[in-house]
Amino acid sequence: MNSADGAFEASLRAGLPDAVFRPLAPHYLEEPRGLFHGNGGLLLAPASTDEVATIIRACAKGKVPVVPYGGGTGLVGGQIMPDARPVILSLERMTRTRAIHADENVLVTEAGAVLAEVQAAADAAGRLFPLSLASQGSCRIGGCLSTNAGGVNVLRYGSARDLCLGIEAVLPDGSVHHGLKRLRKDNTGYDLRALLCGAEGTLGVITAASLRLFPKPASQGTALLTVRDPAAALELLTMAQARLGNGISAFELIKGTGLDFLLAAGLGGPQPFAKRPEWSVLIELGLGPKQDPEAELAALFEAADKTGLSDDGVIAQSEGQRAALWKLREAIPLANKAVGAISSHDISLPLSAIPAFLTEADAALAQTEPFRINAFGHLGDGNLHYNVFPPEGQRTADFAPRRQELRDIVYGLVQSHDGSFSAEHGIGRLKPADLQRYGDPARLAAMRKIKDALDPAGIMNPGVIFG
Known part of the structure; x- marks a missing residue:
């Protein structure tokens, strides 16, 4: 991989408007939990899919890494590349609602739209877009789709992937996938929409989406x-x-x-x-x-x-x-953040296994220390946030060396109950080792082949999912 240095920037400026080039503010190099910190890069904010394609083609030719950036609210470090100076590709200028088809219960929006703005556009048309997250005032719909975000309404409406009918995306070679169909049925081969939703920016950049709406x-x-x-x-x-x-x-x-x-x-x-x-x-x-x-x-x-x-x-x-x-x-x-968790876990389990898991996990952790446990979350779809805190009066920092030990206990029990160690936050740069440890070998091999086929140069969000 090569850095997005001055020479690379100069080559891009020859084919892109000046407005695409933005000063690199500190928040583009930070993430909410403070676990990852960026080391600089070239911040680009294109205003169209064609400009995104121009950038990706240049990055593919120059073997320059690309980190797609939405609202920066992700909790597994997928938006931060700490060991390189990549192109940080922000969709913040691509916020237009392209169309609303209220009679079809469809809204077509660009990927940089803030989730709350998408909800408001649906509401103005007399419809509901049900994806609801605590960060909906700042997260962007492209990031929600790229991470297959969940939230509180999955029980009734499904996750972000279920709410997406079609995708427009720039693939790693700079070609554009024009997939913004508004169809409920389209049985014409591999489903790139489903593949790109949840790929965390490793297979391309989502630039627009056709979203499902519902009657209010x-x-x-x-x-x-x-x-x-x-x-x-x-x-x-x-x-x-x-x-x-x-x-x-x-x-x-x-x-x-x-x-x-x-x-x-x-x-x-x-x-x-x-x-x-x-x-x-x-x-x-x-x-x-x-x-x-x-x-x-x-x-x-x-x-x-x-x-x-x-x-x-x-x-x-x-x-x-x-x-x-x-x-x-x-x-x-x-409140969890204010108290300071030692180890946080975004897990999912079969519904009937949840009571046994909670009993076993609490008991296993209690054998090591009188930890405080805060388990909460979306019981209706089996997604729990199981977070471990220091005993009363002790400091979180004192237990940092034991973080992996605690994760192993929790994830081992999740695995024994046929659950998942990552329910809605994704893999990012935080959990690739866990994916290798707990993932199905055949599935991992297939994922790697897909990544290598679509992104042979490895420029799309390196380090995410695969480590």
Whole structure:
């Protein structure tokens, strides 16, 4: 690989407008957890797919690495290349909504659009784009697709890949894949859309996408219900699905440790329970015009109370109360950061395996130290954030040398339950070794062959996924 040096920049300037070339601000060399730091590079912000193609062709010819950059919110270091001076390719100027086909429930947008802006464009057309993340005010849709982002509504609507009908992308040789079809059925060979979604910028640069929209629910309801334990939470989920079907938009598990951390950090606002529950679930409903979500939630709680699954709860009576309940859930990662995790784990498990995993993982870690555990996340789709914190009164930094030991314990148990060590954050530069250790050898070999075939020079986000 060659650096994006002054000579390379001069060669690009001959074929690109001056506006493409941007000063390299510090935030392009940082990521939220501070685990990776960039070492400089050439920041380019093209305004069109043709300009992206021009840049990629030059990089392929000069063997200069390319790091696609969205909103910079990724948590596995995929947006930072610490050991080189690459082209940092930001899509921040490519934000246009190209088309909205409300009658087809389709929105076509450029990849640099901020997720919240995509949601607003859908809303203005009387539709819903349901991808919802804590970082939606700053993450960009191209990054969401490239990492196959999940969020709180996967239970009902699926992940980013499921919400994408078509992709426009510049491939590693600079050719453009014109795949912005609005079709639900297109059985014409390999699905490049599905391949590029989740590839983390290693197979090309997504420049635009056709996204699925949905009718907006006529009414929404939100409740925070206590549960006896995670097994009871799963029983409550089964009960809710039997009653409400796909009317459940989100079903989030919250451990009491997370509520304690919110109080300690002064985040999340007032807590609804006088006595902090050990476990609770946040339920969101999106229902039709003839259904009353508050009544449905009240009936669900009554049934849960009778069967011993829940003995307390709060049902939002207004949009303000609904927002306050979601603020509790969405502030938990900020509280975690304030307390300081030793090791954070984005895992997924078969739903029925979750209670056993939590019991076994807590016990295995307790044998080493009285660690504090905050387990929370998207119970409805099996995605948990299982984070390990130092014992009360001790410093996170003192346990840094043991981070790999803790990851091995957690990931080993995840593997034993046929789960995944990376549910929604991706591999990035943080987890390639874990992928090699826990990944299926045949799948890894096929992935490597795909990478070598599409990107033989290895210029696209080197170090991501494959290390």
